[in-house]
Amino acid sequence: MNTYKQTPVTFLTISAEQAGQRIDNFLHTHLKGVPRSHIYRILRTGEVRxxxxxxxxxxxxMVGDVLRLPPLQCQDHNPNVPSANRLKALANAILYEDAHLLIINKPAGMAVHGGTGINGGVIEALRALYPNAPYLELVHRLDRDTSGCLMIAKKRSMLRRLHDLLRNGGIHKHYLALVQGRWNPHIRRVEAPLRKNLLQSGERIVRVSAEGKSALTQFSIEQQFTTTTLLRVQPFTGRTHQIRVHAAHQGHPIAGDSKYGDETFNQQMRHDKLKRLWLHAEKLDIDLPEINYHLSTSAPLPDALQQTLLCQKKTLNY
Incomplete structure (x- = not known):
């Protein structure tokens, strides 16, 4: 059973490291155990000043802002703390670490953060693994079923720099995707605006729409098989489900995609030992010349995806 504690009125002076954040994002990080809905309520009602x-x-x-927080009830117990097995898996998935940045090979099936019905995500696990770290924040996100390179900033200043790079195309993200059918080699760039939609069931879905936000993805053929194609993919924008929707928009949904894919095709792929989305964030290239920071990191392809490729290669021999 969860227990709660009452906090008093609190005043905080914003430091240079904290400056630049939106107040709602800052409160979500700072007020552990307070539901997001309650954070927005105290903002709307003016209780936060x-x-x-x-x-x-x-x-x-801004630097020097004096932030007033009202009395709050916070959970003593965090329901999103991951299991010991997940903590161990994540500790073994660290690809790169320095004083500014942490890059992990996110396992498929693990959300980047906990939430309703999710027993702990990557960020909760990392905070449990690094209990004395003063700052750990996601730089970007990967879908729950996508594996591969995921960046976590260890300093607010690095988070700001990396967000600027992401907005300006200064971080190059490379993915591998196995899609249905034989991809047309002449289709190298897909530029189609994307719009988020909410279904009556509450499920979030993204569709190509003239009213959506601009989105650009580059595709190149890595290898073609009898009924599938292995693609190397580079997204130039960071829209939700961008690669998945752009691939499906071309008539070549990603194997194992239960939201945007073809169910008959997915059933066939399950015979080839595929039990997840075949999408992997293989590589990250980061270039910050102003602080002499240059980094290229790769995440090895998971065994489960390699097994599916072996099955596809066997079909070429028949």
Missing amino acids: INKGRIKPTYRL
């Missing part, structure tokens, strides 16, 4: 004034959830913190 900056320099004695009301602010909107989109307000960005």
